Amino acid sequence: MSNFLIVESDGDKFFIEALLVHMNLDIEVGSPICAIDEFECIGGMSKLNNKLQSLKRRVQKESIDKIGIIFDADEVGIEKRTIDIKREVTNVFGEEPTVEFKPFIMHVDGKGELEDILKIIKTEESLYADCLESWKICLSENKREVSDKVFNKFWINNYIMYDTCTSSKHRGRKSKYCIFEYAMKEKKIWDFDNPILKELKSFLKEIGEN
Numbered sequence: 001m002s003n004f005l006i007v008e009s010d011g012d013k014f015f016i017e018a019l020l021v022h023m024n025l026d027i028e029v030g031s032p033i034c035a036i037d038e039f040e041c042i043g044g045m046s047k048l049n050n051k052l053q054s055l056k057r058r059v060q061k062e063s064i065d066k067i068g069i070i071f072d073a074d075e076v077g078i079e080k081r082t083i084d085i086k087r088e089v090t091n092v093f094g095e096e097p098t099v100e101f102k103p104f105i106m107h108v109d110g111k112g113e114l115e116d117i118l119k120i121i122k123t124e125e126s127l128y129a130d131c132l133e134s135w136k137i138c139l140s141e142n143k144r145e146v147s148d149k150v151f152n153k154f155w156i157n158n159y160i161m162y163d164t165c166t167s168s169k170h171r172g173r174k175s176k177y178c179i180f181e182y183a184m185k186e187k188k189i190w191d192f193d194n195p196i197l198k199e200l201k202s203f204l205k206e207i208g209e210n
Helices: 010-023 044-061 078-093 114-121 132-141 148-164 195-208
Strands: 002-007 064-072 100-106
Touching (some): 002 010, 002 044, 010 064, 010 114, 010 195, 044 064, 044 078, 064 195, 132 148
Parallel strands (some): 002 064
16 A cells, blocks of 8 residues: 655645655655646645546556645635545545545644744744845835735745855855755754644654555
8 A cells, every 4th residue: 555645835845745754754745736836826626626636547556545635724724625625535536435535734723824834943043034024014004915925935935045045055056055945955944843743743644654
């Protein structure tokens, strides 16, 4: 038997893969359902349906035991996301699928996304990222707004690019070292043992069991 994970974005994939290495778990993380250049996962549930349709053909040929599905809670919350995921699984695999599906919703206090979690588990000083709060206030004073989702992505980008990507080996090679994918491999800038990850780790262990 084998196991498989469906994730929304490239960021989710890089983060989950880094966490799996930290936990010494061997689980295949499939290609994200959203395009790499898609800032927000628009039409995520319809894209999940497409991914499940593709996976259905693979399930028929291979001995896949469990499929985990990881989505962000965003503003709709855990319950709504879970219901939507289960609906799409039923639409594709029927009421009694031959493979076990398990959803997990990433969140902080019931809402949010991966970036909210990363802000909690960061370990380095984040002056450049934190100064974005002044930018947000400036926008508000000038009757402009930025969503929490967009702001958090900017915050993480600044933390990676300016707060932590500062060593001599990074100079002149920011396109290689100062990006999300590489940053997930820099364990010292993230606390993968933070209690906020307890639920996610339990979920991954369950998916990893044969």
